[in-house]
Structure formats: C-alpha cells, structure tokens
Amino acid sequence: MTTLHDPTVLPADIPAPQDDGAARHLTGTRLPSLPLAATDGSQVDLSKLAGRTVVYIYPRTGVPGQPLPDGWNQIPGARGCTPQSCGFRDHFAELKQPGVARLFGLSTQDTAYQREAVERLHLPFPVLSDQNLELARAIKLPTFTTSGMTLLKRMALIIDDGVITKVFYPVFPPDKNAEEVMAWLRSA
Template sequence: MFLPSIGLETTSGATVTLSQCQQRTVLYFYPMTGRPGHPLPEGWDHIPGARGCTPQACSFRDHHHELALLHTQVFGISTQSSRCQQEAKQRLHLPFELLSDASLQLKQALNLPTFALEGKSLYKRLSMICSQGQIIKVFYPVFPPDQHIDEILAWLHSHADDGAAI
C-alpha cells in the first residue's frame, strides 16, 4: 500500500509529506505523551496499550545512531498538536521529528486504529516501515512499547539489502 500525499506539521514547524520520503522510514504511531505537572486523562492507566509513549520515544532516541547506520529515518506520529509534541521533543532530547496528525488525515486515508478518550481520537500504538512512499511492513499490536525498537531493528537488519540506501 502506498502512503497518501498528505502533509503533516513537524515539531520544527516544517511540513513532511510522507509519500515523498524516498529514504526508508519508520513511522511509529502513539497515543500521546504526557507532560510533567499535568495529570493524564482519567482512566489512562486502564486503557490497554495507552502507557509507554515516553519509554517508546526514548528507545527510538537511544537507537537513533543504529537506525541511521541502517539508512533509516524515524518519525513519531500522534494526534497531539505540534505545540504539545515540541515540549516532548525538547524534554526527551529526541533527535528526530514528531509529526502531528491532529486532523486525523492519516487515520482516514489508511484506516488506522484509534480509540476515543475525553472527546479526542488517539492512535493505538503501531509502527510501519516505508520506502519510496510505500508501506512495506506493519507492526501491530506493539507491546511492550519500550522494547519494540528491538523488533524494528531485527527486521531492518534482516532486510538490510532491500534497498535501504536509496
């Protein structure tokens, strides 16, 4: 399946159109990152798969160099605003951009799984590996989120000759 030609705002204020990414790319979708000093939504801890966004982002951060050696870029995607994502990117020292799909364009185009909480649609945790605008691997469900990077890296290593250096 090919990615739709939809532009998403990054935490740096640019726009990324995923269908135009030529380099192999990991897209990891997550519900939301919490903010220190702000309570999580009521019932958050009882939603399967909701917790773990920060540890998941940190695992991609901690393995960013290895991903780069595999000619693979990373984007984290949530329905949070870029403003909320900017705080997380700075606080967690993420070396990659977070993309905002606040208008749920990707959800509509790709029929991505979400759940509703306090009147908001949030992504269920999943990851995709894409190349030249095409989805080539999907990981769903993702659990545990902090160890998912190992599954991603294993797949990338086993497909290192599949056109990674485009």
Template sequence: MQNTKSPPDVIFSIPADLPIPSDDGACEHLKNMRIPNISLWSTDDQEINLFSLPGWNVIFCYPMTGRPGVSIPEGWVQIPGAAGCTPQACSYRDNHAELKRNGVGVYGISTQTSEAQKEASNRLGLPYPLLSDADHSFSTALKLPLLEVDGLRLIKRLTLILKDGVVKKCFYPVFPPDKNVVEVIAWLSENQA
C-alpha cells in the same frame, strides 16, 4: 471522568501491570499500501510529506505523550496500548544513531498538537521529528485504528516501516512499547537490502 496528575514514574517507565493489547486485525490492510500524499506539521517547523520520503523510514504512531504536572485521562494505564508513549519515544531516541547509520529515517506521529509535541521533543531531547495529525487527515486516509478517551480521538500504537513511501511492515499491536525499536531494528537487519 476525572483526570489525575501524571506522576513521573508513569511517564518514563512501563508499569508492571500494563495490560497487553490484542490484535483486532485493524492493521491488516496496511501491508504494501502506498502512504497518502498528505503533509503533516513537524516539531522542527517543517511540513513533512511521508509519501515523498525516499528510502527506508520508520513511522511509529502513538496515542499521546505525558507531560509532568499535566493531567492524564482517568484509567489511562488500564487501557490496553495507551500508556508507554514516552518510554517508546525515548527508546527511539536512544537507538536513533544506529538507525541513522543504516540510512533509516525516524518519525513519530500522534494526534497531539504541534505545540504539545514540541514540548515533549524538547524535554526528551528527541533527535527526530514528531508529526502532528491533529486534524486526523493521515490516520483517516490510512484507516488507522483509534481509541477514544475523554473526548479525544487518539491513534492506537502501531509502527510502520516504509520503503520509498510503501508500507513493508506493520507492527500492531506494539507491546511492550519500549521494546518496539528492538523489533524494528531486527526486522530491518533481515529485510533491508
């Protein structure tokens, strides 16, 4: 497969013709599941163990963020649920203050390396950490749905809301990616006590 350069409009906006992913049932087992006792390296150079996080936390899992000038897999935008990672990360950035004010932690997880995630975090000015599941320990333990593109095994887009390390809500599939934070805030306002 050939790679194509990632134009800025693909990175920062949601394409009008983005295909809508369908619910294949791959996340039905997650509700009320306890997060595994696994530590992941974060963009702020700490090991974060989601198992031990107290209170409410939002974990949004995404395939990979694009980088200006770096090739993306051919046909990326046509893969249901693939494109939109950067707009999703930015929407959590833009709503982070409200989530934090309500005592909700935010974490993004992908199978990208910590170095790639640090670049994205710095470039996008993210106020929350991204966690690297490059060894697939987290996604394997939770049996998260994956997609394979150009030899890469990437987590399909989904969002978990945790209370004391237990999954209380799973959004899957997530579409459109940049509106997921609105759904999360609405769910939390109805269920957070």
C-alpha cells in the same frame, strides 16, 4: 483525571493490547500525498520521501506532574508513549545503520505540544502531527477514543518510497519497540 505520574516509568501491571486486526490492511498501502506539520517547522509528505522511513505512532505523550486521562492505565496499549519515544531516541544512531533514511514519531497532538516533548525528551528527530486525523482517516489507521479524544493506537511502520512495507502492531511493551524494529531491519 487520574493521579500524577512519571511518564518515563511504565507500571508493571499495564494491560497488553491484543491484535484486533485493525492494521492488517496497511502492508502494501501507498501513502496519500498529505503534508503533516513537523516539530522542526517543516511540512512532511511521507508519500514523497525516497528511501526507507521509520514512523512510530503513539497515542499521546504525558507531561510530568500532570494527570493522565481517566482510566488511562487500564486502556490496553495506551500507556508508554514517553518510553517508546525514548527507546527510539536511545537507538537513533543504530537505526540509521541498516539503511533507514529518516525516523519520525507521529501522534494526533498539536505541534506546539509535541515540540515541548521533543525538547524535554531530547529527541534527535522530528515528530509529526496528524491533529485533524487526515492521515488516520485516509489509510484507516487504528484509533481509540477516551476522555473525548480520538487517539492513534500504538504501532510502527516501515515505509519504502511512500509504500508501507512492514507494520508492527500491536506494540508491547512500548519501551522495546525500537529494538523490535531494529531486529527486523537487520534481518530484512
């Protein structure tokens, strides 16, 4: 494990992820019926939601004062989950204006871990858990493995009536992802 960190601060020298083409197939994909556990206690089936949904996907949130997995800062696109989440939190009201019915975060962390992050970060929206990688496997979401964990690569999806209509991938810098999504929504 690496040294302790402040997950709200992005180091200046984190490597940018490159577009490896691993998300090219997602635009136009109809989501499978698959309930995901949410931090508000509900089960959310993204395939059955009417209207526009934004889902930002991230590898894992860190806990202040606890070490990161070995080499975390050197993995392109790994660092920045807390700043990405805080960006969506800070722009939540604005995101709802261009016709977004709902917003979710999504990671492979378990719901109890995610609940702690939702409370600590004061997120006004639920976070979904794909702990068993069921959604990731079903639609072939890009992943990476580190320290024995298979994690989702950072991205954001616009989903209209259960169909992915826009993919933001790769996402960099992560703290600007919400602004990038809002700019696209305003122009769409």
